[in-house]
Amino acid sequence: MTGQGQGNGARDVDLRTPDADPVSFAVSQSDQQTILMVRTALETKRLALAFQPIVLTRAPQQVAFHEGLIRVLDPSGRIIPARDFMGAVEQQDIGRLIDCAALELGLGVLLRHKELRLSLNMSARSIGYPRWVRTLQRGLKASPTLGERLILEMAESSVNLLPELVAEFMRGLQPQGVTFALDGFGAGLTALKQFRDSYFDIVKIDGQFSRNLQANPDNQMLIRGMVLLAKHFDMLTVAEAVETPAEAQALTQIGVDAMQGYLIGAPTVRPAFLQSGAQKSA
Numbered sequence: 001m002t003g004q005g006q007g008n009g010a011r012d013v014d015l016r017t018p019d020a021d022p023v024s025f026a027v028s029q030s031d032q033q034t035i036l037m038v039r040t041a042l043e044t045k046r047l048a049l050a051f052q053p054i055v056l057t058r059a060p061q062q063v064a065f066h067e068g069l070i071r072v073l074d075p076s077g078r079i080i081p082a083r084d085f086m087g088a089v090e091q092q093d094i095g096r097l098i099d100c101a102a103l104e105l106g107l108g109v110l111l112r113h114k115e116l117r118l119s120l121n122m123s124a125r126s127i128g129y130p131r132w133v134r135t136l137q138r139g140l141k142a143s144p145t146l147g148e149r150l151i152l153e154m155a156e157s158s159v160n161l162l163p164e165l166v167a168e169f170m171r172g173l174q175p176q177g178v179t180f181a182l183d184g185f186g187a188g189l190t191a192l193k194q195f196r197d198s199y200f201d202i203v204k205i206d207g208q209f210s211r212n213l214q215a216n217p218d219n220q221m222l223i224r225g226m227v228l229l230a231k232h233f234d235m236l237t238v239a240e241a242v243e244t245p246a247e248a249q250a251l252t253q254i255g256v257d258a259m260q261g262y263l264i265g266a267p268t269v270r271p272a273f274l275q276s277g278a279q280k281s282a
Contacts, residue, residue: 031088038072038085042097046073049105050267051274054119054238054260057252064258065117065151068109069267070102079269090123099126100135107139110146113273119151119181124158127169140176148177151202156188163194170199181238186226196233203230205256207241214250227255 041047049068056062072080089095099122106120126132140147152173159166159182170180181202186209205226209219223239230237239251242261251259 034085034088035092035094037074037080038089038098039094041072041074041080042094042101046075046077047071047101047105048073048079048269049102049109050079050269051118051271052260052267053265053271054258055264056258057239057248057256060248060259060264065119066271066273067119067121067153067260067267068102068106069121070098070105071269072098095123096126096129096132099123099129100132103132103135103139107135107142107146107150109274110149111139111143114143114145114149116273117149117151119153119179121153121155121183124154124162124166127162127165140178147173151179151181153181153183153204155183156185156206159198160188160194163198167198174199184240186222195229200235202236202238204238204240204260207239207261210239210241210247210251210261211243212247214246220250220254223251223254223256231255 048071050071051066051068053063054065054067056064069082071082072085074080086095089098102120103122106118110116110118122132139150154166173180179201180199181204182198182200183204184206185203187206203226205223209223209226211219213219213223227237236257237255238258238260239256240260242248242251242259242263244263248259248263
């Protein structure tokens with residue numbers, strides 16, 4: 001019976017209003033506010049790198065390198081956690097701008113601290129982003145040793161999107177000494193052929209496998225397999241998200257090369273090497 005619904009008070013619903021789906025509307029509004037907040041921070045350069053150390057398992061006092069993690073600041077200078085905005089921006093153009101900002105900040109730190117090795121996160125999509133590529137090329141030309149101290153990290157999920165493009169990009173930077181790390185290994189579905197044909201130097205084992213490792217025989221076996229695979233291809237292994245001495249001991253016994261996590265050190269925007277550099281220049 002056409003028209004009966006209208007006669008009973010039905011009305012057209014605008015999908016952009018809370019009437020359509022209150023949850024979806026709230027999420028959409030939140031995402032829009034988040035994107036605006038991040039865009040404003042980029043425009044006003046309210047950004048910083050937080051540095052987290054990666055240490056050797058058999059010599060935990062020895063830092064192998066640091067990872068530089070981009071931090072967005074609110075107008076008061078408070079750090080906005082990445083989990084609050086990355087989901088909303090990583091698939092948009094603003095996500096590439098964040099990659100550019102992280103690269104610019106990281107290259108600047110490497111130029112000022114000649115003894116530092118630093119890893120920086122990137123997306124496979126940034127390979128085709130002209131501004132990001134120009135930033136990288138300028139940095140590599142600025143210092144003959146910078147390439148040898150730069151580590152570019154790509155998430156396993158990102159690599160799987162564009163494996164051929166990633167391999168070509170890595171091959172082109174090898175002569176300049178750039179190191180490549182596969183982040184979150186084990187969380188995705190990297191094909192063995194793709195793994196064999198890649199140019200990765202470091203494998204970072206996803207943190208889910210480190211959690212309570214000493215009491216989890218299944219994860220112990222999985223990490224052993226990852227370590228054997230990495231060693232066969234001459235790759236350094238790094239366990240992520242290490243939080244307890246028991247986890248660190250289990251990882252050392254298995255033969256993981258290095259560790260990263262809150263047990264080792266939390267990310268900080270004021271690492272010791274920056275403070276010592278400031279003291280030297282004072």
